[in-house]
Amino acid sequence: MEKSIYTTRYTTLCMRMREARRAAGLTQVQVAKQLERPQSFVAKYEAGERRLDVIEFLDVAKVIKLDAIELIANLQKIA
Amino acid sequence: MEKSIYTTRYTTLCMRMREARRAAGLTQVQVAKQLERPQSFVAKYEAGERRLDVIEFLDVAKVIKLDAIELIANLQKIA
DNA sequence: GCGCAGTATCCTTATTAAGGATATTGTGTC
DNA sequence: GACACAATATCCTTAATAAGGATACTGCGC
Numbered sequence: 001m002e003k004s005i006y007t008t009r010y011t012t013l014c015m016r017m018r019e020a021r022r023a024a025g026l027t028q029v030q031v032a033k034q035l036e037r038p039q040s041f042v043a044k045y046e047a048g049e050r051r052l053d054v055i056e057f058l059d060v061a062k063v064i065k066l067d068a069i070e071l072i073a074n075l076q077k078i079a
Numbered sequence: 080m081e082k083s084i085y086t087t088r089y090t091t092l093c094m095r096m097r098e099a100r101r102a103a104g105l106t107q108v109q110v111a112k113q114l115e116r117p118q119s120f121v122a123k124y125e126a127g128e129r130r131l132d133v134i135e136f137l138d139v140a141k142v143i144k145l146d147a148i149e150l151i152a153n154l155q156k157i158a
Numbered sequence: 159g160c161g162c163a164g165t166a167t168c169c170t171t172a173t174t175a176a177g178g179a180t181a182t183t184g185t186g187t188c
Numbered sequence: 189g190a191c192a193c194a195a196t197a198t199c200c201t202t203a204a205t206a207a208g209g210a211t212a213c214t215g216c217g218c
Contacts, residue, residue, distance in 0.1 A: 009134050027195060038177045043197055050175070053130040055088050058154055072151055075137055106164060117208045122166055129206070159218105166213070173206065182197065188190095 009078050010048055013071070018046045020066035034063045088157050089127055092150070097125045099145035113142045 021031055021042075028042040035041070044050035045060070052060060061068040100110055100121075107121040114120070123129035124139070131139060140147040 009137075013133060028197095029195075039196075040177060040179095040198085041175090043195095044175085047197075049198095051132040053132050054092060054136050054151075055154070057133050058088075058151070062155075068151055068155065069148055072133075072137070072147055075134070076141075076147065107166095108164075118165075119167085119208060119210095120206090122164095123206085126166075128167095161216105161218090163216085164214080166211100168211075169209095171207085173204105175204065176202085178200095180197100180199075182195100184195070185193090187192090 009075050010051075012075065012078065014046055014048045016071050017060065017064060017066060020061075021046075021064040024065045026064060031060075031063055035059060088154050089130075091154065091157065093125055093127045095150050096139065096143060096145060099140075100125075100143040103144045105143060110139075110142055114138060 021028070028039045028046075032039045032042045041050065045052050058068055060066070061071075100107070107118045107125075111118045111121045120129065124131050137147055139145070140150075
């Protein structure tokens with residue numbers, strides 16, 4: 001687990017989630033509402049301040065219309 | 080995010096990780112060493128006491144030779 | 159039943175999450 | 189450029205979770 005690579009992957013993950021949300025035309029408030037969480041939750045995971053576990057990630061991906069499989073595949077290549 | 084479904088998915092995730100490790104012929108100690116973590120870390124995530132974030136999961140999957148993509152795809156179907 | 163490998167659990171401290179409130183930033187309009 | 193308001197980021201306190209070594213349990217071959 002190299003530190004720099006770990007960081008790179010996390011950055012990629014966060015960026016992709018933000019992009020997907022915007023591409024879906026959603027605000028953090030709208031996503032938060034669907035997830036039944038406060039807006040700060042969305043702000044934090046997009047900023048990398050809050051890590052998402054596997055299941056949480058899938059829930060988020062569904063709401064923001066992110067292709068989880070494709071992203072996971074890409075992250076594997078980085079690793 | 081229904082509670083029962085959430086739990087089901089987590090159970091599936093944990094089970095699949097344990098099965099994969101065994102199928103790879105690895106002990107928790109061996110996996111822990113490769114991950115540079117204590118054995119209790121492995122015991123805990125297999126028991127669902129410790130949640131893995133997306134990147135950690137990919138690191139684990141690599142070591143235990145688990146097909147992350149296939150598992151993610153299955154978890155999506157459950158959701 | 160013994161001995162040992164493997165796994166689970168316990169315990170204390172450190173780190174992270176929660177989430178409402180507030181501050182800051184971004185965007186369109188005039 | 190400044191105003192108004194939507195959108196996002198940050199702060200703060202408390203609660204929950206993670207860390208990880210030590211120890212207890214379990215299962216298996218002999």
